[in-house]
Amino acid sequence: MTAPEQLEKAYDPREVESRWYPRWVEQGLFEGKDDPAHTREPFCIVIPPPNVTGSLHCGHALFATIQDIYTRQARMEGKNALWLPGVDHAGIATQVVVERLLKREGTDRHALGRTKFLERVWEWKARAGGTIDEQLKVLGSSADWKRHRFTMDEHMSRAVREAFVRLYEEQLIYRTERLVNWSVGGQTVLSDLEVEQNEEDGELFEFAYDVSDAPGEQIIVATTRPETMLGDTAVAVHPDDARYQHLIGKQLRHPFVDRRIPIIADSILVDPKFGTGAVKVTPAHDFNDFATGKRHQLPMVNIMNKDGTLNDNAGEFKGMERFAARKAVKKKLEELGFAKGSKKHRLAVPRCSRTNTVVEPLLSEQWYVKADVLAKPAIEAVTSGKTVIVPEEWTKTYMHWMTNIQDWCISRQLWWGHQIPAWYCADCKHITVARETPGACEVCKSKHLTQDEDVLDTWFSSGLWPFATLGWPDADAPALKTFYPTTIMETGFDILFFWVARMMMMGIHFMGEVPFKKIYLHGMVTDEKGDKMSKVKGNVIDPLDVIYGIGLDPLVAKIKDGGATDAALKAARTTYPEGIPAYGADALRWTLATYPPQQRKIPLAIKRIEGGRHLCNKLWNATRFALPMLDGIPQGDLETPPAPESLADRWILSRLSATAAAVQQGIDEFRLDEATSALYRFFWNELCDWYLELIKPILAPREGAIDESRARITRATLARVLEATLRLMHPFIPFVTEELWQKLPKRKSAASIVVSEWPRPEARDEAAEREMGALQAAISAVRTIRTEHGISPAQPVHVRLATGDDAVRALLGKQELALKTLARTDPLELLPAGSGRPPGFATSSAGEIEVQVLLKGLVKRAHETARLDRETKGVQRDIDVMEKKLSQPSFVEKAPAEVIAESRARLEELKTAKRRLEEGRALVDELDD
RNA sequence: GGGCGGGUAGCUCAGCGGUAGAGCGCUAGCCUUACACGCUGGUGGCCGCAGGUUCGAAUCCUGUCCCGCCUACCA
Incomplete structure (x- = not known):
C-alpha cells in the first residue's frame, strides 16, 4: 500500500486514468465468458457500431458512458457481463470521403476501377479506422476487445449473404422497377x-x-x-x-x-x-x-x-x-x-x-425488402412486452412507423459495402441468388454470369448486428447461445427507425426471438445553447479535449480544420478564452450520467463538467483524510466490522443503505440522473459535511489522546462506509474509484474494484436518522445566528438548548462533543422547555427545540433586528398559508385525517417559532447600538 | 397538415395531487489541522397564459400562445 502522505493535495486525473485501463485489460476483467449453460446470469450489450473512419464526439461519449455503467454494474453484481464493441463500414459516408481524396489527387473511382478503389478504401480504413476504439478506451469503456467486430469482416459478410439468400428464398426480397430517391451527388x-x-x-x-x-x-x-x-x-x-x-x-x-x-x-x-x-x-x-x-x-x-x-x-x-x-x-x-x-x-x-x-425521383430497378411481413412480429414483441422501450414515450413512435412501414430499398450504387449475391445470366436472363459464388446459371447452366454491381444498404448488415456478432448463422455458436437475446440496446433515438427497428425485424425473423429485452433511447448531445453539434458551427467538442484539456490556440485550430465559419471561430474564442482545462474521463462520465433520460436534448455545458471534477477531487480528499485515521486498523475489524454504537456511525450506515437502494433503483429504472444525484448527496452532504466532521474529534482529536474504546468502532465504520461508497460510485467514475479503493484498507476481496462486490442495501436505522435530524437542526440553528452576526468561526458562544422532550435532551447531552465542535458552543446548557430567556440571548427554533445564543457583547443591535424581521416575515407567511387552509371548512371535512393532523402540527410549530422570535425581540434593547 | 417533446430560481434541469427542489451563478463571512476543485450562512420563483375537476393543482382535464424535434404527396 502506498503511504498516505503520497496522495497529492489535488486529484490529477491524467496521471491516474492513464494507469488503470491497460491493467484491467491485461487481467481480462472485461471478458464475457461463453457459457451456454448459463451457470451465471448473462448480461450483454452490443455496441451501436460507430462509423469506422469517424472520430469520437460527445454523443459517443454519452452512449459509452451509459453502456459502461450498466456493464460495470452488472459485472459487479456477479453477472457474466459482455459489452461487445465494434464498428460499422458506413457505406456512403466512407465512400464519399475516399472519393473526395481521389478527387484531390485528380482522379476518381471509375478511373481506378472497382478492385483498386476498394483497396484504397481498406487502406484508408486501416489508417483512420480504430480511432474511435482508442477513444472509447480513454473513456474507460469496459468492452471485451477480443470480440471486436467490423461489419465488413469475413464472418459478417457470410451472415449478410445468408440473410439475403434466405429472405430471397422466402420471397421477402425482390427486385422491381419503381420511382426511387436518387442522390445525384452520391450517384x-x-x-x-x-x-x-x-x-x-x-x-x-x-x-x-x-x-x-x-x-x-x-x-x-x-x-x-x-x-x-x-x-x-x-x-x-x-x-x-x-x-x-x-x-x-x-x-x-x-x-x-x-x-x-x-x-x-x-x-x-x-x-x-x-x-x-x-x-x-x-x-x-x-x-x-x-x-x-x-x-x-x-x-x-x-x-x-x-x-x-x-x-x-x-x-x-x-x-x-x-x-x-x-x-x-x-x-x-x-x-x-x-x-x-x-x-x-x-x-x-x-x-x-x-x-x-x-x-x-427517378425511375429505376432496385432490390427491396418486403417490410410489412417482418414488421408484424416486431410490433407484437413490443406490444406484448417481450421488448420494452424506455423512455416509454418512444413506444408510440415505434408503433406508428412500424405500422406504416414502406418496403425498404436495400440496393445502393456504391462499391464500398456487401456486394449483392445475385448473378445475372447473359443467356436466359435468369437471376441466380446464392450463398456461394455460382459457377453456372441455375436454370440454363450458362457460364455467362455477372454479379450485381450494387452493394447493400449499410443498415442491412447493421440489422443483423446483435446476432451476427455473436456467431450467427452458426446456430450453435456458444456466444450466441450464451448472450442472445441481449439485455439492453442502448442508443440515440435518432436511429430508432434506421437501426433499432430493423434489428427487431431481422432478429425476430432469423432468431425466432427478440434481439434485446430493453431498448433504452437517449437524447442527443448538443452544445450548451442547445444547438446541434456541427463542424461548420464550430461547436463540436472532442471529448478527448475535455478529458486531457486543450489550449485556446490548438482548440481554435482544430475547429477551423473542421470547416467552421469565421463567426464560429470568434464565438469559440469567447466561449473558451482559456481553452479547456483537463477534466478527466471520470468527470465527463459523471456529468453525462446526470442528465435525465427523457431529455431529448442534452446541452452539454463544458462548465458543468467542472462539477464532475470537483466531485472526484472531493472523493480524493475525503480518502486522503481518512487514510491516516485508518492506519493500523485490525484486519478482523474489516472482515467483520463491529456493530455501530454511536449516533454518527448508526446514522451513516443507515444513510449508506438508503443510498445503495436509491442507486439500485435509479439503475433499474434507467434513471441514472437519480442514481448519481443520490450518490452525490450522500457522499457530499452526508458523508463529508456531517459524518467526517463528527468523527474528527474521535479519530483526530484537537487535544488529548484518542479514546480507543470509541475510536475502534468508528474507525471500522469509516473504512466500511468509504469503501462501499467507492464501489457504488465505480460504474460511474471507474478510474478514481479504483485508484482510491486500492489504497484503502478493506476486507480480503477481489484484486480490482472492477470485479468487487456490488453493494446491496441493508436495513435502515430510522431512530438514528430521526435523532441525527434533530442534532443537525440544532447545529444549523446556532450556525445561522453565528454567521448572521458575523461571529468569527473561532469564537465560542454560550448556547442554551431547551426542549420538553426528555429523550431529545438526553440525546443532545450525548452529542455535546459534536455540538461543541460543529457549532463552537461553549458553554452549552441543556434545559427543559419554558426555561425562559436570560438577558443577552437571541432565540431561534430547530423544530421543537428552542435555541438560545448569547449575543451580548458580541454583536450590534441592528444585525439582530434585521435577523428577527427576516425570520418573522418568513414564519408569518407560512402561518398565514396554513391558517387559511385550516380555516376552510371544506378542507377540514374532506381532507384525509393525517393531512389535517400534519397541517395542525405544522401550524403549532410555526406559532411556537414565532412566539420565540417575538420574545427574542426584547434582546434588541439589551444590545449595544 | 399530422405526431411527439418542452415552457418551474439569472442559467441548466429535477419534481408531476398535499409545507416549491438541485447544481451552477449571485451574495456575506471564513485559508476552522481532507479538500478555496473548499467550508458556513444567505439572496432568489403569480411553476407560459386562460378556463375546469378537486377540500387542495407546478402536478389531472380542456383550450391557447410560444420553442424544438420527427413525419407527410399540396402541384
Whole structure:
C-alpha cells in the first residue's frame, strides 16, 4: 500500500486514468465468458457500431458512458457481463470521403476501377479506422476487445449473404422497377430515411398548355420544377370541378416535344382549391404523379440521366444540367407566351443526407425488402412486452412507423459495402441468388454470369448486428447461445427507425426471438445553447479535449480544420478564452450520467463538467483524510466490522443503505440522473459535511489522546462506509474509484474494484436518522445566528438548548462533543422547555427545540433586528398559508385525517417559532447600538 | 397538415395531487489541522397564459400562445 502522505493535495486525473485501463485489460476483467449453460446470469450489450473512419464526439461519449455503467454494474453484481464493441463500414459516408481524396489527387473511382478503389478504401480504413476504439478506451469503456467486430469482416459478410439468400428464398426480397430517391451527388439510390426534407424558398411557376381540339382555349398548371414539364404525360383536374368539365378527355399540345397530352380526371391527386385546380402529371419524376400514372396507364417519360443532365427525351434541352434546364425551360415558355407568372412558395426540398445535393425521383430497378411481413412480429414483441422501450414515450413512435412501414430499398450504387449475391445470366436472363459464388446459371447452366454491381444498404448488415456478432448463422455458436437475446440496446433515438427497428425485424425473423429485452433511447448531445453539434458551427467538442484539456490556440485550430465559419471561430474564442482545462474521463462520465433520460436534448455545458471534477477531487480528499485515521486498523475489524454504537456511525450506515437502494433503483429504472444525484448527496452532504466532521474529534482529536474504546468502532465504520461508497460510485467514475479503493484498507476481496462486490442495501436505522435530524437542526440553528452576526468561526458562544422532550435532551447531552465542535458552543446548557430567556440571548427554533445564543457583547443591535424581521416575515407567511387552509371548512371535512393532523402540527410549530422570535425581540434593547 | 417533446430560481434541469427542489451563478463571512476543485450562512420563483375537476393543482382535464424535434404527396 502506498503511504498516505503520497496522495497529492489535488486529484490529477491524467496521471491516474492513464494507469488503470491497460491493467484491467491485461487481467481480462472485461471478458464475457461463453457459457451456454448459463451457470451465471448473462448480461450483454452490443455496441451501436460507430462509423469506422469517424472520430469520437460527445454523443459517443454519452452512449459509452451509459453502456459502461450498466456493464460495470452488472459485472459487479456477479453477472457474466459482455459489452461487445465494434464498428460499422458506413457505406456512403466512407465512400464519399475516399472519393473526395481521389478527387484531390485528380482522379476518381471509375478511373481506378472497382478492385483498386476498394483497396484504397481498406487502406484508408486501416489508417483512420480504430480511432474511435482508442477513444472509447480513454473513456474507460469496459468492452471485451477480443470480440471486436467490423461489419465488413469475413464472418459478417457470410451472415449478410445468408440473410439475403434466405429472405430471397422466402420471397421477402425482390427486385422491381419503381420511382426511387436518387442522390445525384452520391450517384446512388437512397432509402426514404436517408432523404432529409428541408423547407426552402422556391417559386410556384405557372404556365399554360393549349388545348389542341379547342382552338384558343388553354389550361393553366403550376409547378415548382418547370423542367419536369418535358416529361408531362397528362394534366389532371378534379372530376367534380365545373370549370374543367368540358375539357376532360381533350388533348393538349406540348409546346416543345412532339407529344399529345390528355386531360384526365383524378380525385386523389387534385385538390380543386389549390392553385388553378389543374395539375401537370409527370409520372417518371414525381411520387404522386407516378401513382397517378399507374392509375391511368399513362406513359412514363424519363427525361433525366443519373448525373442530373437531361436526356434525349428532353428534345432541344438535351444535355443541359437540371437547374440550367429549369431556367431555359422557363425562358422559352416566356418567349412563347405560355408563362403565366410565378409566386414565391415555401416547399420541402428533399436532400441527400450525405452529400446535401437535391434528391431526384427517378425511375429505376432496385432490390427491396418486403417490410410489412417482418414488421408484424416486431410490433407484437413490443406490444406484448417481450421488448420494452424506455423512455416509454418512444413506444408510440415505434408503433406508428412500424405500422406504416414502406418496403425498404436495400440496393445502393456504391462499391464500398456487401456486394449483392445475385448473378445475372447473359443467356436466359435468369437471376441466380446464392450463398456461394455460382459457377453456372441455375436454370440454363450458362457460364455467362455477372454479379450485381450494387452493394447493400449499410443498415442491412447493421440489422443483423446483435446476432451476427455473436456467431450467427452458426446456430450453435456458444456466444450466441450464451448472450442472445441481449439485455439492453442502448442508443440515440435518432436511429430508432434506421437501426433499432430493423434489428427487431431481422432478429425476430432469423432468431425466432427478440434481439434485446430493453431498448433504452437517449437524447442527443448538443452544445450548451442547445444547438446541434456541427463542424461548420464550430461547436463540436472532442471529448478527448475535455478529458486531457486543450489550449485556446490548438482548440481554435482544430475547429477551423473542421470547416467552421469565421463567426464560429470568434464565438469559440469567447466561449473558451482559456481553452479547456483537463477534466478527466471520470468527470465527463459523471456529468453525462446526470442528465435525465427523457431529455431529448442534452446541452452539454463544458462548465458543468467542472462539477464532475470537483466531485472526484472531493472523493480524493475525503480518502486522503481518512487514510491516516485508518492506519493500523485490525484486519478482523474489516472482515467483520463491529456493530455501530454511536449516533454518527448508526446514522451513516443507515444513510449508506438508503443510498445503495436509491442507486439500485435509479439503475433499474434507467434513471441514472437519480442514481448519481443520490450518490452525490450522500457522499457530499452526508458523508463529508456531517459524518467526517463528527468523527474528527474521535479519530483526530484537537487535544488529548484518542479514546480507543470509541475510536475502534468508528474507525471500522469509516473504512466500511468509504469503501462501499467507492464501489457504488465505480460504474460511474471507474478510474478514481479504483485508484482510491486500492489504497484503502478493506476486507480480503477481489484484486480490482472492477470485479468487487456490488453493494446491496441493508436495513435502515430510522431512530438514528430521526435523532441525527434533530442534532443537525440544532447545529444549523446556532450556525445561522453565528454567521448572521458575523461571529468569527473561532469564537465560542454560550448556547442554551431547551426542549420538553426528555429523550431529545438526553440525546443532545450525548452529542455535546459534536455540538461543541460543529457549532463552537461553549458553554452549552441543556434545559427543559419554558426555561425562559436570560438577558443577552437571541432565540431561534430547530423544530421543537428552542435555541438560545448569547449575543451580548458580541454583536450590534441592528444585525439582530434585521435577523428577527427576516425570520418573522418568513414564519408569518407560512402561518398565514396554513391558517387559511385550516380555516376552510371544506378542507377540514374532506381532507384525509393525517393531512389535517400534519397541517395542525405544522401550524403549532410555526406559532411556537414565532412566539420565540417575538420574545427574542426584547434582546434588541439589551444590545449595544 | 399530422405526431411527439418542452415552457418551474439569472442559467441548466429535477419534481408531476398535499409545507416549491438541485447544481451552477449571485451574495456575506471564513485559508476552522481532507479538500478555496473548499467550508458556513444567505439572496432568489403569480411553476407560459386562460378556463375546469378537486377540500387542495407546478402536478389531472380542456383550450391557447410560444420553442424544438420527427413525419407527410399540396402541384
